[in-house]
C-alpha cells in the first residue's frame with residue numbers, strides 16, 4: 483500500500499528542501515521536521531499494552547508501546563531522517579544499513595549492516611529520503627527480512643513512480659509512505675523534480 487501525505491506543513495517544508503538555494507542547515511532541519519510529521523501519522527497502528535500504574539491520585543490502567551520500534555536508516559542520506567523520528571519515539575532503537583548506488587549502473591551496493599537483537603518482533607521503519615529506481619530500498623528490505631522482521635514500513639520523502647512500482651512488486655507486504663510522489667526519473671536516475679542528491683545536501687559533500 484502506498485500513502486502520500488497531503489498536508490500543508492509537509493508541502494511547505496518539502497518546497498524549502500527542493501529549493502537549490504537552501505543550505506545544509508535548513509535542509510537538515512526541514513528533513514527532521516518532515517520525518518517527525520510523517521511518523522506521527524504512520525505510527526497510528528503501533529500496538530499498545532495495558533499497564534497498571536499509580537497516579538498521585540489513584541490507581542490507573544494506562545497504555546505503553548507493546549513492541550520495540552527500530553529505525554533503519556539507509557546510509558548515508560537515511561541518517562537525516564533518524565533525528566526527527568527519535569524526537570517522537572526516544573526509545574526507538576537504530577539499526578544501520580550502509581548502501582551506495584553505483585552512478586553508472588544504478589545498482590545498490592551494501593557495505594555495512596548492524597542490527598539490535600529485537601528485529602524479529604520489532605516494528606521496523608526503514609528510512610531514506612529518496613526512492614528513485616527502488617534498488618536500494620528493495621535491497622534494504624531484503625536485508626531486514628533476513629533478520630526475521632515481518633512488520634516493515636518504508637518511509638521516504640520523495641519517490642518516483644518507477645521506484646514505487648519496483649518496491650511494490652518485490653515486497654507487496656511492505657507499506658510505503660511518501661511526502662511526495664514525483665514525476666519521473668531522468669537519464670541519470672535522479673528524481674524529477676526531486677531535490678537533488680540528498681546525501682550530499684545533508685552532509686555538505688558537493
Ligand SMILES: O=P(O)(O)OC[C@H]1O[C@H](OP(=O)(O)OP(=O)(O)O)[C@H](O)[C@@H]1O
Nearest residue numbers: 557558559582583614615616617618681
Ligand atoms: O532508489 P535508488 O535508485 O536505489 O536510489 C536511491 C538511493 O540513492 C541515494 O543514496 P546514494 O547512493 O546517493 O548514497 P548516499 O546516501 O551515501 O549519498 C538515496 O539516498 C537512496 O539510498
Ligand SMILES: O=c1cc[nH]c(=O)[nH]1
Nearest residue numbers: 614672673678679680
Ligand atoms: O534524485 C535522487 C536519486 C537518488 N538519490 C538521490 O539522492 N537523489
Ligand SMILES: [Mg+2]
Nearest residue numbers: 679680681682
Ligand atoms: Mg547520495
